[in-house]
Amino acid sequence: MKIWISLSIILLGLINISAQGVKIDTEKLLGFYETQRYADAAQYLQSIYPDNTQDLKALTQIAYCNMMAGKLSEAEKSYLKVYAIQPDNLPVLFSLTSINSRRGNASQAKSYLQRIIELDSLNFSAYKQMAAYEDTPDSKLKYLKKANTLNPTDPDVAYDLSMVYRELKQYQQAYDILKTAIAADTENFTLQQAQLPLSNQLGKYQEVIETGEKLLKNRADANVMNDLGQAYFYVKDYQKCIDLYKALEVLGIQNEGTLYYMTLSYRELKDYNNAAVYAQKTIDEAISEHTPIYYAALASIYEAKNQYNDAATTYKRGLTFANNNMIYYRLGLLYDLHLKQAKNAVTYYQMYLKNKPDLKKEKEQIEYAKSRIAALTGIK
Structure with missing residues (x-):
């Protein structure tokens, strides 16, 4: 037609x-x-x-x-x-x-x-489109607020505006914007899902449970399960919280937050063995495999500024997260060439060699570490 x-x-x-x-x-x-x-x-x-x-x-x-x-x-x-x-x-x-x-x-x-x-200061579409070209939350807010004022039930604008308010941690405003749009379209699952984390922030846990359960009947969604699990935790329904987050773990999409809530839920149920297991899982999830490298980068900056003690401390901090060949080698050099502590230098050179460095890629470093150990200990 x-x-x-x-x-x-x-x-x-x-x-x-x-x-x-x-x-x-x-x-x-x-x-x-x-x-x-x-x-x-x-x-x-x-x-x-x-x-x-x-x-x-x-x-x-x-x-x-x-x-x-x-x-x-x-x-x-x-x-x-x-x-x-x-x-x-x-x-x-x-x-x-x-x-x-x-x-x-x-x-x-x-x-x-x-x-x-x-030409038309009340043109809804123009304000809506302008918001898409802005880069910062504050600049987006200006146009989205105007568009929402002109048409408070438009779902796209309501969603975008609520996301900006959420980013600015203005949770009540974000919630109210979505509430108005949802009232005009009670079957808009996208808006309802966007409202769940805001409802949790505002302590509307029963509302999260009612909406979340309805949304899960429509489609199993990890974000909905995440929000729903938090709500169950806060209303002290710990087993349901665990069941939801276990399902996410089986799918391999757990995160630091879900593991932490599982830890607390097991603790509240006095299942201390599982609580300990999930506490360790939470710690492991929170630590990036790149964390030692980040500390090494910071330590190298301290070295460049001749702050050698700070560099040593920072390198060692990186080793608390995982063994790292580069850090062992750098510590050996630091104690050898700058701090003039031969015993510590030898210790870290030896740790570097024991950590099985790549024989091809790190050939020069391996030879240098061996030569310095020999020179510092007098053992050939």
Whole structure:
């Protein structure tokens, strides 16, 4: 039905063009539209009108056909001709916005949207689109708030605005925005899911449980299970919390938070053996395999600043997370060359060698460590 309505509008425009003395084969053109051969339609219209035509309806339709055909550069040329004649034409401004957005020209797209807002300060779509081009929460907030004021039930704006408020830790505002949109669309599961972590933050645990259980019946979702598990913990239904997070663990999508709540739940149930197991799992999950490397990087900075004791302390801190050949070797060098502590230097050189460094990739370091051990101990 919508296609036929659009075609009828186009045909009415063509009839008006024909009335101005231009002969158009409407049946042929209609065939192009019906089969979505927009490039052919644009080419046909361009064959009828001269390049310098000032006919707004013709230019608009040529631009539209080129845009639908993906010929964005050609479409922009025609729309710009219309814009030069009618700089307050909102549909043309929106089309130019769309073209520049699709071509990745964000600054130009924003300038057209700003022009739309100048012409129509209550244009919901313009504010909604402007928000997408902003980089910081505060700048996004400005446009999303205005769009939400104009249409508080639009689900996309409500979702985006709530996410900004959440990022700014303004949980009540985020919750209220979603509540209004959900009231207008009670089956919008995306909005309901977005509201769950906010409800937890605000202590609305029973609400989380009711909504979360309903959402899980629709689709098993890890984020919903995560939020629901927290709510069960806070209402002291520890076994349900464990059951949900166990399911996530089986799927291999546990995280530091879910393991921590399992630890606390087992503790509250006085199952201290499992509590201890999950406490260790929580610790292991919280430690990145890259943590020793991060400490090594920091220690190297201390070395560069000649803060050798701080460097040694930091290297050792990295070793508390995992053995690391690079750190053992760097400590050997640090105690050997800078702190002049031969005994400690030998200890770390030896630890480096015992930790089985790669014989090919670390050949030079291995030979150097062995030579320094021999030189510092007098043992060849």
